[in-house]
């Protein structure tokens with residue numbers, strides 16, 4: 001059994017938590033009512049774009065098997081029927097809207113998707129504080145249905161904005177025969193739980209045309225741009241404005257004589273020509289910008305060469321999350337991302353000194369999040385969060401391997417900081433992961449470690465094969481990660497491969513690591529002055545938030561149910 005102790009709900013002081021598991025299960029079993037200030041969710045949708053890219057090998061093969069991991073989410077099947085019936089039987093607005101969807105859509109994939117989303121949205125509302133906010137990130141394929149669903153869960157009176165994010169530049173495929181408008185935007189549905197919510201106004205910079213049109217004056221000496229503001233009092237005497245003379249001009253003014261004197265002293269009052277009405281100098285550099293509107297065209301997608309790009313296909317830009325987190329939460333607040341992917345919301349929350357809870361159902365995402373945090377905030381970041389739901393014993397690992405060999409493989413590779421092999425064709429078979437490193441002066445060659453992960457029986461011939469693969473691939477080191485024990489003959493075979501010599505010493509060319517050894521702290525013996533396997537997340541600019549003291553009583557909850565996955569055999 002995976003569980004060491006099944007936690008009830010969080011009832012201790014806030015700590016950052018990274019959960020591996022299905023978010024519905026995690027929310028229901030682990031997150032207490034009204035404890036979260038801000039939810040951002042970016043759920044997958046059945047667009048091959050999302051998951052084929054995530055799971056396909058570079059040549060397009062192999063996608064189908066791993067794509068199955070999410071298949072259930074979008075297919076109308078026995079599980080959807082069960083959830084749908086539960087939703088309908090629970091009554092209220094959610095029941096009404098689900099029944100209406102069924103009548104309109106019949107039992108298609110979209111209904112299955114909405115049936116998957118409905119109970120999760122209900123749980124997310126439950127965990128939000130009364131002053132909390134939620135942003136649901138989606139695209140126009142489903143945004144119209146999701147808005148109705150959000151209305152049903154949160155109430156139409158709690159709808160705040162539909163934000164259009166221009167996520168890519170224009171498509172130029174008209175000449176290729178495209179007969180519809182280019183699809184370049186995503187939709188973010190912003191709802192609040194109640195009628196009073198956290199709101200920190202955000203501003204965007206003025207566009208050039210506006211600046212040219214209004215800030216036409218340049219201050220001599222400083223070159224500061226300014227515009228002229230009216231100093232006269234609207235409504236004149238009737239509104240109680242004082243009348244007096246300023247720079248030879250008598251008018252009803254909006255300020256008292258004393259205040260006007262102060263402004264003159266500060267150089268804030270200007271008379272552009274003798275006899276003209278004095279005006280107020282409003283400097284461009286003192287203006288906050290344009291209050292944020294619901295059309296966001298200034299946040300660019302993550303470019304192919306962007307420093308923050310981690311290679312996760314659905315990764316969102318940090319600037320997008322920063323805007324949301326800044327607008328709708330305060331320092332120390334709790335931000336929850338139940339579909340956290342490679343951890344964009346989490347990383348931004350950490351940088352902006354919010355507490356966070358992240359949930360994802362793949363070990364691929366978990367591995368990326370951990371290395372992202374490490375790269376951005378340094379080694380001490382691990383003290384600020386707790387990972388829950390990953391195997392912590394050989395027995396847990398064996399269960400994971402039995403249940404889902406791919407997830408086992410991703411998890412095992414993540415334990416040693418390696419990445420899954422993306423090119424599993426022909427001669428690459430048997431290579432499950434790769435890890436790259438540099439041990440030469442700047443500009444030197446990139447070296448590689450080849451990894452093979454086995455949860456089943458392995459013996460000496462396998463090691464011989466692995467040795468052949470290392471030689472063929474011209475890799476420096478090969479590693480077998482095995483769930484089972486390594487026999488004496490296997491260890492002798494590995495030892496016979498000799499050593500790779502680096503400026504840091506000698507490293508066995510063929511290494512065997514058992515899961516038990518790794519869980520006890522063993523790692524690959526290699527020179528790692530700079531591991532370049534994962535594209536590194538740029539170091540965060542703001543200092544690490546004060547370390548949160550971890551609650552020592554926190555039970556290491558394990559998730560026993562993984563309803564989203566079927567048992568699959570690794571081919």
Ligand SMILES: C[S@@+](CC[C@H](N)C(=O)[O-])C[C@H]1O[C@@H](n2cnc3c(N)ncnc32)[C@H](O)[C@@H]1O
Pocket residue numbers: 021022023024042043044050312314315316317338339340341342343344345359360361362365564
């Ligand atoms: C569109 S991606 C999120 C990307 C993320 N916003 C980022 O910037 O990296 C959706 C994520 O949801 C995860 N996911 C899908 N179904 C899930 C579930 N039921 N529970 C938890 N995570 C899930 C997937 O593994 C994937 O990483």
